[in-house]
Amino acid sequence: MLSKLIFGLVITLAAIFVFLLVMTILAGLLAPVFNTVPISYNFRSIRARWTSTIVAILGIAGTVGVFVAMLSLARGFRATLVASGSPGNALVMRAGSPSEMMGGITLDSVRIVQDAPGVAHDSSGPLVTQEVVGVVPFPLITTGTDANVQVRGVSSNVLEIRKFVHIVQGRMFQPGLNELLVGKNASRTYKGLTLGNSVGFGGGHWKIVGVFDAGSSAFDSEVWCDATILNQVLLRPANIFQSATVHLTSPSDFQRFKDAVTSDPRLNVDATREIDYYAKQSTTMTRLISILGGLVAVIMAVGAVFGALNTMYAAVSERGREIATMRALGFNSTNVLLSFLFEALFISILGGILGCLVVLPLNGLTTNTMNFQTFSNVAFAFKITSNLLLAGMAFALVMGVLGGLLPAIRASIRPVAVALREL
């Protein structure tokens, strides 16, 4: 009860704070329209103190840049994994398996799943791919050291199930042969994974017969081959797969399909929408990056606000006589306050724009890291969205208000006579 009250109070206070902040920003930005202190006064004074202004701008730009870069990294990682799932596909694994790495499903179960309602068919039969995943070390081109690549054994109809995957070079593997398809990122990242090359792993020799493009999803970092062959090579029991991916007749049939397979007494499986499964796979890394990035950005914001406060306080104290003169000329204290607030906001907007511009080239830059859930490497790209840029600008404005409001208040309340009498 008490905790609820406190929670309510905190929410109310936060809402009031946000409301006031928005009003202050609006008032500050609209200041040139309302108040009569000419806007050119602000621009001139910014120019007169250009060194401190530039430093304040850089402080805010750095903060906004780090904020946007960290969040875009988290977004990019998530987007890569989420892109791997299609809403029209369902992933079937043994009930309770947190990832397909740890799943297990027998061929008999797969056959039952194939006949479940909601499973799409084409001329060759039900659209189900039963898959085996393993990780195999390949040397990175950049460092020469081994990194784990996810190898996925699939059925030969997999391209009908994951329709966004296209072969861009070469051809599909032939069932029953030691032939590999490599994702476009894998082909770029690891030594020897190019079309026509032969590689050895798991005691077998493999010929690379094709390169596929999986639309910047996590599959682009994978290597695909025939599931049955992969089972043999990894010395796993035949006819046991780790997951089955089903193409549904329509995304809305998911519930019907799930109910059918989970209630079937012959099966001990669970079905997840493929897109939800991959979203969940991304949570650990996304959370890690978001927590670290958020913390760094917030701490840095405090530093930048301190810097802005110092700059604005210095500006106010250096201009004591100017301010008093303006007051004596008839501008009232609200005019002076808004004028200074506008100046602070103007600096922070410049900082925000600069910060956003500096990180913009990062967009699309790929990097790779290990996904904790699969112990294998995933290549992903920074993803800077317009929302992120807006958030960065909002962040800059908040810093501007926090750094500018107190000095502006001080400027507006100084007694005119005292200030004029000062040296």
Next chain:
Amino acid sequence: MKFANIILANLLRKKARLLLTIGSFAIALFLFIFLSVVRDAFTMGAAVASANRVIVINRTSIINPLPLSYRDKILRIPGVAYVTHDNWFGGVYKDEKNFFPQFVIDPQNQRQVFPELVVPDDQWAAFLKDRQGAIAGVRTAERFGWKIGDRIPIKPAIYGSGNAAWEFNLVGIYHGTKPQADETQFWFQWDYFQEKLDPEDRGQAGWYTLRIDKPDDAVRIAKTIDDEFANSPAETKTQAESAFAASWVKQFGNIQFLIVSIGSVVFLTLLLVTGNTMAISVRERTSELAVFKAIGYSDRKILFFVLAESLVIAVLGGALGILAAAAMMPGLAKALAGMLPVLVLSSKTMFSGVLLALLVGLASGLLPGLGAMRLRVINALRRV
């Protein structure tokens, strides 16, 4: 110390500014420490790797097992003192969010191979007696509020059929002797593991860890092992523990590079901000400094005043930041529990932090100080 009064008066001239500048410094140092600790956490495995440990994994991949029969063959190789084997259990405690590493261990050799992970003797004895016994690292035990005697259910995710949780009795808690040691693991008995598996899955170890007599032998032993099992169904890949850990770290890719570059941006930004503040405060005092000079203070004394002021601010702010970071560490470790195993504030990091604070203090005072030193009295006094 005869100028302490002057320096103090200069410092306290604008109290708000003093506080803000000290605050900026504190934040810069706080971030520095924070980012160093996170970077160390990614490379932690390499820091605790022992020179006389060697790891044997399946050549195909780390997730493929090795037959238990390899144990005795490895033990026969001269120079190998002890062999222990582990399996990754990968189970789920209540919820997937509660991740911590669970290992099936070989109770006979665990303590000989990992002497730096210490279990009190009475708890170890209890562990050996209890088939369902388990030992947890102190960080994991604290995270979930476990006490010795608790029953801990863990759902298998990789092994066994069915979804019933396996029950464990917590009989011991281990501590690491080094601050970087991983205190989040959960160990249980090989025998219990075997008993719960389907008969066809038994007799498979995840990987072997050997303790060797002389670190110099590592290369020879690794080669002997890999040759011995070449062309067998389960070929091996043997590496010194440090090499194994280093390759693991590299898999995180550019994360480390990103952290370092972010840290540099942050640091440069804050350096600019503080340097600017120093410049402002010197500029405001131009006429005062000119008066000092006019009444006979030498140029070097003026430089000394400005530098002393910025150093005092740097040291105060730096100390504050480092202390705050040290105080934050437990909370941070909690927020990142299950994601980064170990967060340690090493004395090396602290030392570099102090050094950095001094450097930044010196650098930010130097330019305005030199400017003040070169000030021509006549010009300065004429300025309003």
